[in-house]
Amino acid sequence: MSYKFLEDIAIADVAFEADGKTIENMFEQAGLALENTMVKELETVKTTDKRKITAEGKDTETLLHNFLEELVYIKDAELLLFSKFSGTKIAEKNGKWFMETTGLGEPLNQKKHELLVDVKAVSWHKFSVSKVRGGFKSTVILDI
Amino acid sequence: MGYGWGKDLKKPEFTKVSDVIWEIPTSFKKGMNVPARIYATKQILDQMDLMVFDQITNVATLPGILKYAYCMPDGHSGYGFPIGGVAAMDAVEGVISPGGIGFDINCLHPDSKISLSNGTWKKVSDLEHEWENKRVKFFNIENKAVENATPIMFMKRMEDNSIFEIVTESGRKINVTAEHPILTQRGFIRADNLKETDNVYTQPFSGVEYEKPSDEVIVSYVDIERILDVIGITNSGNARVQILNTLKRVGLNEIRYNSTALPAILKIMGFVFGDGCISILSKIKKGMTAFYGKKEDLETIKEDIKSLGFKAQNIFSRQRKHKIETYYGTSEFDFTEHSLLKKSTGFAALLIALGTPHGIKTSQPYRIPKWIMKAPLWQKRLFLAAFFGAELxxxxxINAYNFYMHQLNMNKLEILKENGEEFLNDIRLLLSEFCITSTYPTIVEGNQYVGKKGKTIGLRICIHSNPDNLVKLYENVGYEYNKEKSNLACLAANYTRLKESIKSHRSDIRTLALEMYKSGERPRDIRAALLQENISKNFINHSIWPDRSNNVRLPAASITFAFDEFKKNLIGDGIVIDKIKKIEQHPYKGFVYDITINNENHNFIANNIISHNCGMRLVTTNLTLKDVQPKLKELVDKLFQKVPAGVGSEGFLKLTKDEFRKVVEEGAEWCVKKGYGWEEDLQRTELYGRCKDADAKKISQKSVDRGYSQIGTLGSGNHYLEIQHVKPENIIDKATAKAFGIFPDQVVIMFHCGSRGFGHQVATDYLNTFLSVMESKYKIKILDRELACAPFNSPEGQDYFTAMKCGINMSFANRQVILHRIREVFSDVFKQPADKMGLQMVYDVAHNRGSLEKHLVDGSWREVIVHRKGATACFGPNRTEVPKIWQSTGQPVIIGGSMETGSYLLVGTDKAAETFFSTAHGAGRTMSRTKAKGLWRGEQLVKDMQKKGIYVRTVSFPGLAEEAGGAYKDIDSVINAADLAGISKKVTKLVPIGNVKG
Known part of the structure; x- marks a missing residue:
């Protein structure tokens, strides 16, 4: 399970690919990739604060999109950054997808964290979640 | 569906329009409504990434787009729209643009039957010359009902590849092209992406082929007058003239086979023949028509009466106690009777003139009117189906699996027995025209009683219950004015078909088993080979040994579902889920057809592009380079402190969330009122700093949460604040420069920022709304989810337009507060009041917005929604969009280049009308941020820029590296292209000396 930033996909924005053995792993990696877009070293974000994060969607793509949008919202509205997600659960019920996870991190601090660029939104452009050999993969473009 | 990575993007063949305009024809991509035009020099065009062309041609497929999809010289790929993309959508009702509203029925085989209004259908290929005056049915997913819409476009094209044949379990078949979307439980899925387990939505009812009726008169004015005579309406008190005038007013004083009112009249008559009653109250000489039924069905009748031009009365409900003596005993029950009364003598007289019985039907003779017996089949169906809705x-x-024969009962006085039989034989004759068989009329034992008028008997015919007969009844006739029966008929049609297809499969297996046995295979092997769902071991045994019964009927025990259980497949009125059985791709060469329907609105606002609302503001000073140079470092350092930038930056203004709502409604006006700016700043801002009619009720709490602490902050990415120098040799248009307050050697301030997280949250919220209604409610098909849109005149489109205005106001307010901070810093550093140093705004212009403007299109003025995504408005002189003070010059156009190379001030022109007054907004990136970060290091860049005389402060070195000059196109050639094309004219170039970077 990992994520990597892509060079030749989005010119004005930041694109990444995240994967994981399970869909939960992949979601966590995508969440970390989003945080890493804003903070250079995720290790500098201590895990002193815990926040429960939930999302839902009509399919796994919408679910991941909504989860990432929620992280962007929390960054602006609560100034919280995360460096770890734990207890992630994803399930389908009556044709709808739900996720819950606990984000571990701390309040954003320009002096302490080396900040990169601000993520303004998660784009739908070329957004994808797919099942691949050995797990799940997602491709995401962040609006900078 | 089409959201893939597009690795195989092809470079378009450009048609050269001029040295700076290149056109991509609509033949480049299926679905393009207009050509795309790229404004660029050959050199810039070659530098553009292929995705730009893919995206701008996607934009060209948006419904309602006018003239061209434009891409400005700074164009580079974005998401959905390219950055530098401009599109104008028609906003006037009634002006139909190709593509109007998405594709509903898309590329079908010529033989496909299209369901039309009034229970008719027509082959799509037959509609080619008569689609315009038809009403096409569609399924409204929101209220789960089948509704009618007017087609606005008909397309025919040659397909020379293949076609997909989709067969459902109940045996329905459709042939469509690969990209044709089919509604399934997973949503609309392209034919080539369907799976064999998908459940598709079917409308089992198909009706009758439409046939053009003649203009033969059925009932004339004279006939109606004669009826008035018969029912004793004289002209005392002017009654007769009034009645005739009423009928004349609604155009019902003469009825022909091709009268538009006839379909509704036929249904109303059919129902009255069953559960209705026309009474003429002889004392007061007034006529009245009553309908009895379920409330929901009476509502439908009421709508039809209204459609005839009559006022409709209310539906009455009353509790009734009922006692019926039947053959089986006395039955007593309470029920609520609903009735609809239409008090209109004219209406009653018309129905009577057409042959509807009035008074008590049991005690008088009547037949089905002769004119109905010779009407086109689809008109006969309307009468019959409404009659069945009431009576059948x-x-x-019977046993949860097989259907009873349908019964049609009527009571008649014994002396009218013969007439009753004649009437029922009329019905049988009509049924036979639909190839539906029925029994002869019989007297129903036990249904007789003696009333005031004499002995009454019961008569009955039955519709045979063999599957083929029933399917014809359900699919071709059905029921009108009875939703419950009509839904059951749709279910029963699919259920019966499904059973039949299992039966025919069992018959095949039986034959196969016998052949295998005869060719010497062992029974054990045969069983192993053939055992499957609905084929049991016993069934195979029975098949092999010929002495056993040869019945392939489904034994009750072997059916896995009963009709009651099957009922769950009804998912909307008349719509039943059906599983796909097989999908086959066949080679196909021939025409395929498209119909595009319109639900009222056809104007669109494409979402993604409109709300980010960043913009540029240029501020002049009366300071020269000599004045500023010694204090430059201090100035930049203080600006860096006072104008927060970067991730998570918060402004100095602490507002409550309620106050923030006021800000987004009032824009820069709010700031000036609170002392953050000068009155004249508003005179120098687009829209005078306030986008009217912004309504905070249309924005979410989340957007407020994200935005309320961000006023007065720059943000990050390509947002910046620069101190720039007007080199004397860089002034190109001296007169205009002077008018704008520019002089040689001057120092000016330019900054670029938007509505921050707020605008993005607004966009995200509505993007989600649009994605959920776009396909389902508005039938809009897009090539990229970032192009999610809704008709401009829809509730969703209008809500977004209102919310987007809040975003624009937030960005005006944000830049106004920043200007205020800049003035504070300048007074602090130079120890004098800001107004003494000039610090006058030139202009503030947004470059991501959707705006309702009036443009001259093909010679007439039209309201259009111009989407400028990373493009700047550039109105010429004397346009109302330009603030008063710039009326004579034209609008100042501020275009920011990269932080190393410089920026430009231009002016709007008349010629820009050709691009809906839009031009470039920046230099345009040539490489991704990730790539730029790999090529440059922020720390080194700061040193290099210092050498060039540019002092930079940034919150993020990697963020700075992403903005390196080398990651952008050459600003000079971008501006030259815009200038050459004439869509804006150069005034002066501005070079940076200080920079605060987010």
Whole structure:
């Protein structure tokens, strides 16, 4: 399970690919990739604060999109950054997808964290979640 | 569906329009409504990434787009729209643009039957010359009902590849091209992406082929007058003239086979023949028509009466106690009777003139009117189906699996027995025209009683219950004015078909088993080979040994579902889920057809592009380079402190969330009122700093949470604040420069920022709304989810337009507060009041917005929604969009280049009308941020820029590296292209000396 930033996909924005053995792993990696877009070293974000994060969607793509949008919202509205997600659960019920996870991190601090660029939104452009050999993969473009 | 990575993007063949305009024809991509035009020099065009062309041609497929999809010289790929993309959508009702509203029925085989209004259908290929005056049915997913819409476009094209044949379990078949979307439980899925387990939505009812009726008169004015005579309406008190005038007013004083009112009249008559009653109250000489039924069905009748031009009365409900003596005993029950009364003598007289019985039907003779017996089949169906809605029994099963014969009962005075039989034989004759068989009329034992008028008997005919007969009844006739029976008929049609297809499969297996046995295979092997769902071991044994019964009927025990259980497949009125059985791709060469329907609105606002609302503001000073140079470092350092930038930056203004709502409604006006700016700043801002009619009720709490602490902050990415120098040799248009307050050697301030997280949250919220209604409610098909849109005149489109205005106001307010901070810093550093140093705004212009403007299109003025995504408005002189003070010069156009190379001030021109007054907004990136970060290091860049005389402060070195000059196109050639094309004219170039970077 990992994520990597892509060079030749989005010119004005930041694109990444995240994967994981399970869909939960992949979601966590995508969440970390989003945080890493804003903070250079995720290790500098201590895990002193815990926040429960939930999302839902009509399919796994919408679910991941909504989860990432929620992280962007929390960054602006609560100034919280995360460096770890734990207890992630994803399930389908009556044709709808739900996720819950606990984000571990701390309040954003320009002096302490080396900040990169601000993520303004998660784009739908070329957004994808797919099942691949050995797990799940997602491709995401962040609006900078 | 089409959201893939597009690795195989092809470079378009450009048609050269001029040295700086290149056109991509609509033949480049299926679905393009207009050509795309790229404004660029050959050199810039070659530098553009292929995705730009893919995206701008996607934009060209948006419904309602006018003239061209434009891409400005700074164009580079974005998401959905390219950055530098401009599109104008028609906003005037009634002006139909190709593509109007998405594709509903898309590329079908010529033989496909299209369901039309009034229970008719027509082959799509036959519609080619008569689609315009038809009403096409569609399924409204929101209220789960089948509704009618007017087609606005008909397309025919040659397909020379293949076609997909999709067959459902109940045996329905459709042939469509690969990209044709089919509605399934997973949503609309392209034919080539369907799976064999998908459940598709079917409308089992198909009706009758439409046939053009003649203009033969059925009932004339004279006939109606004669009826008035018969029912004793004289002209005392002017009654007769009034009645005739009423009928004349609504155009019903003469009825022909091709009268538009006839379909509704036929249904109303059919129902009155069953559960209705026309009474003429002889004392007061007034006529009245009553309908009895379920409330929901009476509502439908009421709508039809209204459609005839009559006022409709209310539906009455009353509790009734009922006692019926039947053959089986006395039955007593309470029920609520609903009735609809239409008090209109004219209406009653018309129905009577057309042959509807009035008074008590049991005690008088009547037949089905002769004119109905010779009407086109689809008109006969309307009458029959409405009569059945009232009178025919509903589909009911005997043993949970097989259906009873349908019964049609009527009571008649014994002396009218013969007439009753004649009437029922009329019905049988009509049924036979639909190839539906029925029993001869019989007297129903036990249904007789003696009333005031004499002995009454019961008569009955039954519709045979063999599957083929029933399917014809359900699919071709059905029920009108009875939703419950009509839904049951749709279910029963699919259920019966499904059973039949299992039966025919069993018959095939039986034959196969016998052949295998005869060719010497062992029974054990045969069983192993053939055992499957609905084929049991016993069934195979029975098949092999010929002495056993040869019945392939489904034994009750072997059916896995009963009709009651099957009922769950009804998912909307008349719509039943059906599983796909097989999908086959066949080679196909020939025409395929498209119909595009319109639900009222056809104007669109494409979402993604409109709300980010960043913009540029240029501020002049009366300071020269000599004045500023010694204090430059201090100035930049203080600006860096006072104008927060970067991730998570918060402004100095602490607002409550309620106050923030006021800000987004009032824009820069709010700031000036609170002391953050000068009155004249508003005179120098687009829209005078306030986008009117912004309504905070249309924005979410989340957007407020994200935005309320961000006023007065720059943000990050390509947002910046620069101190720039007007080199004397860089002034190109001296007169205009002077008018704008520019002089040689001057120092000016330019900054670029938007509505921050707020605008993005607004966009995200509505993007989600649009994605959920776009396909389902508005039938809009897009090539990229970032192009999610809704008709401009829809509730969703209008809500977004209102919310987007809040975003624009937030960005005006944000830049106004920043200007205020800049003035504070300048007074602090130079120890004098800001107004003494000039610090006058030139202009503030947004470059991501959707705006309702009036443009001259093909010679007439039209309201259009111009989407400028990373493009700047550039109105010429004397346009109302330009603030008063710039009326004579034209609008100042501020275009920011990269932080190393410089920026430009231009002016709007008349010629820009050709691009809906839009031009470039920046230099345009040539490489991704990730790539730029790999090529440059922020720390080194700061040093290099210092050498060039540019002092930079940034919150993020990697963020700075992403903005390196080398990651952008050459600003000079971008501006030259815009200038050459004439869509804006150069005034002066501005070079940076200080920079605060987010």
């Amino acid at each position: 029994s509903s589909p009911k099963t």
